[in-house]
Amino acid sequence: MKDKHWCGFWPYLSLEALPVLDFAQYIHRDVMPMPTLLAGAIHRIVAVAVAILTTAFMSAAHAQSIAFTFDDGPQLNQTPLLSPAARNQAMLAALKKHNVKGALFVTVNNGADRPEGLALAKAWGDAGHTVGNHTMTHPDFHNATYSLAQYQKELLDCDAVIRTLPGYRKWFRFTYLREGNTPEKRDGMRNFLKEEGYRNAYVSLDTSDWRLNIKLNEVLGKNVAADLAPIKRAYLDHVWQRAEAYRMLSQKLQGRDIPQVILLHHNLINALWLDDIIGMFKTKGWKITTPEIAFADPVYQLQPDRAAAGQSLLLSMARSLGLNKFEGWERLVDDGEFEIAALKAQGY
Helix, strand or coil: CCCCEECCCEECCCHHHCCCCCHHHHCCCCCCCHHHHHHHHHHHHHHHHHHHHHHHHHHHHCCCEEEEEEEEECCCCCCCCCCHHHHHHHHHHHHHHCCCCCEEEECHHHCCCCHHHHHHHHHHHHCCCEEEECCCCCCCCCCCCCCHHHHHHHHHHHHHHHCCCCCEEEEECCHHHCCCCCHHHHHHHHHHHHHHCCEECCCCEECCHHHHHHHHHHHHHHCCCCCCHHHHHHHHHHHHHHHHHHHHHHHHHHCCCCCEEEEEECCHHHHHHHHHHHHHHHHCCCEECCHHHHHCCHHHHCCCCCCCCCCCHHHHHHHHCCCCCCCCHHHHCCCCHHHHHHHHHCCC
C-alpha cells in the first residue's frame, strides 16, 4: 500500500512492522522451551490476523462515498427513445435496484407546471427521494440584466409549486451552479437563502452528462437504431474520470476524502444508463450515501469567496485559495469536449 495514513493520522498496520520470530536462533540451543516457542509464534500469528482484519475494516469504514442528485426535472420534452414517463420510471427503477436515495431538483417550467409533469416529480418523493428547488425557468444569475429580486422570485415561485410534494425539503441549487456575477448578487442571495431557511445544495462532483446527452439525442435523431455502445462507454469513462479527478482535488484541498455530491440530470442518457453508472461506482469500491448525510459534512458549510461559475464547490475552493490551474484541471472545465471529440473520431 503506497499510502501510509488514513485521514492524515491513522497508521496502516503492516506485517513488516510486527516482530519476526527467528526460529533458527532456538534450534540446537536450550534457550526457549518448545511450548513457549510455539505459544510465541501463535501469539504473533494471531496479531497478524487481527492486523489484517482491522486494516480491512478501517479501509471499508473510510471508503469514498457518493450521493446522487439530479437537476432540471421533471423533463416532459420528447426524445427519440422513451416517453417522459418511461424515462422517469427508468431512473427511479435504477435507484431502487441499487437501494439509492437521491434528490431531484425541480425546474418547474420543464414539466412540473403541468399535471402530468408534477406527477413525475411526486413519484420521486413517493419513492423516498428528496425534492428540491431549481427555480421556475432556469435563468442565468450571471446575466448582467438579471436582478437579485428576479432570482429570488424564481425560488419563491418554484417553492409554491413543490412545497406540497412528498420529500420536499428547503434545498436550493443554483442554476448553472452560478451564484451571481457580482459580490452584491452573490451575498444577497446567500443571505436570502439563510433568511428563508434554505440550504445551498452544493455540488462537489460536477459532470457534463448534459453534453453527452445532446450527442445521444443527435445520433438517435438521425438513426433510432444506431449502435449506442460507444456513447455509453464514453459516458461511463467521462463520469469516472471526473470522479477520480474531484477525489484527488478533495484530498489536495481538505487532506481527506469528502462525501462527494454528484450532479447528473433528468434526461435520456441517465434513463438508459444510470443503472450502469451506479454499478460502476459500486464495482470501484465507492460507498453510496444520501445527499442529506453528505451535506452534513463540514465542507458543505463553506462559502468560497471566488465561486467558480458553473463549476463544483471544490473548484471554487481551489480558486479561493489561488489554485487556478493544477494537474488535470483542463478536463474538469471542458464540458465533455474530450469525449465528444473521441466520438467524432469514431464517426459519431
